[in-house]
Amino acid sequence: MAATVETIEQVEQLGTEKYKYGFVTDIESEMAPKGLSEEVIRFISAKKEEPEWMLEWRLKAYEHFKTMEEPDWAKVEYTPIDLSDIYYYAAPKIKDRPNSLDEVDPELLRTYEKLGIPLKEQEVLAGVVAVDAVFDSVSVATTYRKKLAEYGVIFCSISEAIKEHPELVKKYLGSVVPYSDNYFATLNCAVFTDGSFVYIPKGVRCPMELSTYFRINAENTGQFERTLIIAEEGSYVSYLEGCTAPQRDENQLHAAVVELVAMKEAEIKYSTVQNWYPGDDTGAGGIYNFVTKRGACRGDSSKISWTQVETGSAVTWKYPSCILQGDNSVGEFYSVAITNNAQQADTGTKMIHIGKNTKSTIISKGISAGKADNTYRGLVKVLPGAEGARNYTQCDSLLIGDQCGAHTVPYIESRNPSARIEHEATTSKISEDQLFYCSQRGLSEEDAVSIIVNGFCKEVMKELPMEFAVEAQKLIGISLEGSVG
Amino acid sequence: MALLEIKNLHASLEEEDKEILKGIDLVIQPGEVHAIMGPNGSGKSTLSYVLAGRDGYEVTEGEVTFDGKDLLELEANERANEGVFLAFQYPVEIPGVPGMTFLREALNSKRKYHGEEELDAMQFLKLVREKAKALEMGDDMLKRAVNVGFSGGEKKRNEILQMAVLEPTLCVLDETDSGLDIDALKIVADGVNALRNENRGMLLITHYQRLLDYIQPDFVHVMAAGKIQRSGGKELALELEEKGYADFTGKAA
Ligand SMILES: Nc1ncnc2c1ncn2[C@@H]1O[C@H](COP(=O)(O)OP(=O)(O)OP(=O)(O)O)[C@@H](O)[C@H]1O
Ligand SMILES: [Mg+2]
Numbered sequence: 001m002a003a004t005v006e007t008i009e010q011v012e013q014l015g016t017e018k019y020k021y022g023f024v025t026d027i028e029s030e031m032a033p034k035g036l037s038e039e040v041i042r043f044i045s046a047k048k049e050e051p052e053w054m055l056e057w058r059l060k061a062y063e064h065f066k067t068m069e070e071p072d073w074a075k076v077e078y079t080p081i082d083l084s085d086i087y088y089y090a091a092p093k094i095k096d097r098p099n100s101l102d103e104v105d106p107e108l109l110r111t112y113e114k115l116g117i118p119l120k121e122q123e124v125l126a127g128v129v130a131v132d133a134v135f136d137s138v139s140v141a142t143t144y145r146k147k148l149a150e151y152g153v154i155f156c157s158i159s160e161a162i163k164e165h166p167e168l169v170k171k172y173l174g175s176v177v178p179y180s181d182n183y184f185a186t187l188n189c190a191v192f193t194d195g196s197f198v199y200i201p202k203g204v205r206c207p208m209e210l211s212t213y214f215r216i217n218a219e220n221t222g223q224f225e226r227t228l229i230i231a232e233e234g235s236y237v238s239y240l241e242g243c244t245a246p247q248r249d250e251n252q253l254h255a256a257v258v259e260l261v262a263m264k265e266a267e268i269k270y271s272t273v274q275n276w277y278p279g280d281d282t283g284a285g286g287i288y289n290f291v292t293k294r295g296a297c298r299g300d301s302s303k304i305s306w307t308q309v310e311t312g313s314a315v316t317w318k319y320p321s322c323i324l325q326g327d328n329s330v331g332e333f334y335s336v337a338i339t340n341n342a343q344q345a346d347t348g349t350k351m352i353h354i355g356k357n358t359k360s361t362i363i364s365k366g367i368s369a370g371k372a373d374n375t376y377r378g379l380v381k382v383l384p385g386a387e388g389a390r391n392y393t394q395c396d397s398l399l400i401g402d403q404c405g406a407h408t409v410p411y412i413e414s415r416n417p418s419a420r421i422e423h424e425a426t427t428s429k430i431s432e433d434q435l436f437y438c439s440q441r442g443l444s445e446e447d448a449v450s451i452i453v454n455g456f457c458k459e460v461m462k463e464l465p466m467e468f469a470v471e472a473q474k475l476i477g478i479s480l481e482g483s484v485g
Numbered sequence: 486m487a488l489l490e491i492k493n494l495h496a497s498l499e500e501e502d503k504e505i506l507k508g509i510d511l512v513i514q515p516g517e518v519h520a521i522m523g524p525n526g527s528g529k530s531t532l533s534y535v536l537a538g539r540d541g542y543e544v545t546e547g548e549v550t551f552d553g554k555d556l557l558e559l560e561a562n563e564r565a566n567e568g569v570f571l572a573f574q575y576p577v578e579i580p581g582v583p584g585m586t587f588l589r590e591a592l593n594s595k596r597k598y599h600g601e602e603e604l605d606a607m608q609f610l611k612l613v614r615e616k617a618k619a620l621e622m623g624d625d626m627l628k629r630a631v632n633v634g635f636s637g638g639e640k641k642r643n644e645i646l647q648m649a650v651l652e653p654t655l656c657v658l659d660e661t662d663s664g665l666d667i668d669a670l671k672i673v674a675d676g677v678n679a680l681r682n683e684n685r686g687m688l689l690i691t692h693y694q695r696l697l698d699y700i701q702p703d704f705v706h707v708m709a710a711g712k713i714q715r716s717g718g719k720e721l722a723l724e725l726e727e728k729g730y731a732d733f734t735g736k737a738a
Contacts, residue, residue, distance in 0.1 A: 436539050437577035439561035440570075441591035441647065442598065451590055455581030455630065 035084040038062065041190055044089045048159045051166060061179040061189030068183050074346040075375045075407060078288060078315045081253055088191040088224070144208065154199040155210055158226050161197035168199055172230055176259035176296045176323070184255040185292040188224045192257065195225035200235040209465050211240040227258040231266035233299060238269040240468055256291045264299025264326065269307070271464055273472050276312035281341045286314025293320035297329035305332040306349065307463040309472045311479040314343060319377065321350035324358035331360040334460040338479050339372030339404070348378040353386035353419070362393040365457045368404035369480060375407040382419040389419040397427040398456050400449070400480070450477035486553055488686040489513040489655055494547035496535045505531045507711035508547070513655070513686040520689045520697055522722065523708035524730045529690045530574055533657045537571045538564045551655065566598035570653035572644035574660045579631040584643065587631045588613060588650055595651060616649040620676050637664030645676045656680065656687045662696040674699030694726040709733035
């Protein structure tokens with residue numbers, strides 16, 4: 001049998017028992033009543049001891065949400081979500097937020113250990129990474145706080161930020177993604193439970209990588225986290241988020257909102273390694289990942305760079321975007337999206353050029369195997385004032401087998417004649433010649449696929465922080481495991 | 486014990502049921518260098534693919550023993566790890582994968598297979614640099630993606646580098662001399678000669694007597710229409726150079 005034929009069959013046979021993060025942690029949770037209502041929102045807000053203005057904002061979003069309908073324009077198909085059947089708040093039962101790691105439930109720490117998250121400070125990659133870990137709805141530990149505080153950097157959970165830095169939260173929350181933005185973002189505004197908050201003061205180069213790990217553990221819970229990062233003039237921060245969830249029979253909803261604000265000459269580098277449970281080979285039980293991520297380059301010469309490696313989730317719907325307001329500001333989007341089995345991904349970016357000489361780069365690498373569908377959807381919009389705007393877009397698709405699909409949907413709207421927009425797209429297959437060449441050099445077919453795919457994604461992988469590139473490389477290998485015989 | 490023993494090997498294309506190898510017999514003893522010459526389309530590359538275990542061919546008759554093992558039972562990567570190396574007639578490009586990374590992966594696969602420690606990046610770099618130097622290949626070529634944008638000659642040189650690093654026991658070189666300029670031919674031939682030893686066997690597929698001036702074979706075989714039609718010493722190559730393949734194909738030279 002030809003290798004390519006075997007490849008296809010193997011991919012089809014590939015079960016998902018390989019998802020190694022599919023365990024459930026046995027921890028007692030405290031939950032809000034099931035379903036969505038004003039009471040539930042009040043419950044969440046009260047649990048979090050939020051100030052009145054926060055509750056009002058949530059309720060305003062909820063009122064708006066009731067007038068909205070679930071969007072259906074993305075090229076994804078899924079069983080509609082029953083919003084009344086979800087717990088909007090689930091917290092591991094701990095009396096108060098722990099002051100140190102010793103007070104954190106050991107069961108929880110063990111979970112993070114299994115996930116490979118070095119939560120214990122001394123183990124945290126020799127001090128280069130600070131971690132905030134979000135378990136279901138609450139943030140359980142933020143490491144390296146003290147060291148960061150010396151630099152004036154604030155890195156804490158959004159719940160704490162609401163209480164301790166209300167002036168910053170009030171000023172920036174919803175300033176990039178307004179409460180009325182879209183169905184899932186508005187839902188998030190009403191019920192968001194936790195997430196991270198980062199503030200980098202003027203002129204500070206954040207001394208370490210900041211990182212958050214999200215974990216959905218409790219059953220039938222939605223995770224609605226909210227992340228807000230503010231980089232003041234001339235500052236720099238590199239932030240990484242990683243995500244996993246246990247294996248379950250029912251789909252779980254993850255509807256996050258991430259807002260980034262970069263002031264004059266500030267730079268934010270935001271990297272994601274997303275490995276939510278993809279479901280079984282029919283997609284059952286996987287995570288619905290409907291996320292709104294947007295960054296505003298407010299100041300001149302500011303820069304926001306999104307790098308994502310998306311390997312998990314049953315359905316992904318995600319378009320990290322940049323609003324290039326400041327003159328000479330720069331937006332970048334580097335993406336690897338892998339879909340296998342019945343996974344569906346509709347992902348891409350929006351680059352909105354407003355300021356003069358703004359520049360954006362989009363590099364998207366889509367890999368599909370099995371019966372999966374992978375769509376790149378991107379918008380490049382140049383407003384009349386964006387004199388000299390430039391965009392370069394490159395979308396490459398790699399197919400493994402012939403039952404999967406890759407689609408590229410670029411939207412270009414230019415209202416300034418001086419703008420230069422370039423778009424390149426390619427579609428290729430892993431060839432039998434390449435596989436044979438690798439096996440003739442002793443590589444197993446799995447290693448061969450992994451090395452070929454990693455080569456295909458190279459331009460994106462090199463944008464990841466060093467510490468995580470290796471992990472991401474392995475993940476790519478794992479998520480395509482069994483895709484050849 | 487013979488290093489490689491091919492007995493009455495018949496092989497067809499899986500997809501169109503077309504027989505290409507029609508009863509090959511060949512024995513290579515450790516230390517021997519054999520050359521196979523023959524007209525285009527006679528099945529030389531096919532023989533190399535069947536030995537290496539490429540998909541798409543069906544062995545309908547015959548057997549192949551390598552180092553005492555039934556070669557045909559093994560997967561392609563197992564054959565490689567057992568010590569069968571094929572220098573490709575058309576080396577394949579692998580975009581985005583640095584040559585170093587690829588070769589380290591290959592070497593470590595082999596070491597793992599034999600239960601040996603994997604080499605770390607530093608040890609590997611040292612080893613490769615040393616081998617590359619002999620082939621007059623610089624670091625820049627090792628950093629580039631496997632065969633991507635390489636000239637024909639560079640690709641062939643790269644195959645020999647891989648061979649030198651992997652140290653196989655059976656080297657099958659499919660037209661490694663084609664596309665090489667005179668100086669490169671000399672360098673590559675020196676590289677191959679350096680690998681000659683009493684344990685290693687070589688099978689050189691070539692169209693040109695010139696290569697055999699540099700790499701002196703112990704035996705020369707003429708392959709035509711899927712069979713070895715005649716075998717002899719290196720003088721046979723000279724004779725072919727003069728007369729062509731007319732005696733074997735029935736056509737006038
Ligand atoms: N995949 C294939 N499909 C159809 N025919 C094939 C295929 N592979 C090989 N052949 C045929 O098998 C025969 C032998 O081919 P092979 O490449 O082994 O010849 P060769 O002796 O190496 O020739 P050359 O000297 O030109 O390299 C040729 O007639 C070729 O067309
Ligand atoms: Mg040939």
